[in-house]
Amino acid sequence: MSDDDHDHEHDDPHDHAHDEQQAERRARRRAALAQVRQYGDPVLRMRAGEVDEFDEELARLAERMIGLMHDADGVGLAATQVGVLRRLFVFNDEGDDRVLVNPVLTKVSNRTEVDDEGCLSLGPVRMPVERPAEVTLDGVDQYGEAVHLELDDLSARVVQHELDHLDGKLIIDRTDPESRREAMAQLRPRLILSR
Ligand code: ZN
Secondary structure (H helix, E strand, C coil), X not given: CECCCCCCCCCXXXXXXXXXXXXXXXXXXXXXXXXXCCCCCHHHHCCCECCCCCCXXXXXXXXXXXXXHHHCCECEEEHHHHCCCECEEEEEECCEEXXXXXXXXXXXXXXXXXXXXXXXXXXXXXXXXEEECEEEEEEECCCCCEEEEEEXXXXXXXXXXXXXXXXXXXXXXXXXXXXXXXXXXXXXXHHHHCC
């Protein structure tokens, strides 16, 4: 999931060191996004398979995904988005990086909330999505150790968004019909240009 709420503006346009830092950050973001599958890629529509081997390769994948998530200014990234069809995602839980393997929602609240979501696979497009406000998530980490999380607010939203990726679902499937039409109008030209 993307996080476009950051404010990258600064006050002094002649602060060259700061400008260079910003330019470097933008370059890192572009390089990271180039490694994230974009809308139209059929892999985003596929269901990821359960992980049954907790080897070095899995730990390296998790490490790489955490790096990509931060470089891309995201708050979550699913393995599907880097072309790996395994049930693994990473997310930033109020400042803490977490790795979830074979995650399952074991409890969801009846209470729902609507908020705008973006996605690192959908460019700048954002749309409102209604989701349960509180969830309990069970799974393991990259080493096979049990993980049990009780989440609300943004973290609850992020894990549901990433879990959707593992099932080939995108926010355009979850938003209201009108927002979906608007999003598709923005996404279609990109699709043609990328061919
Ligand atoms: Zn996403």
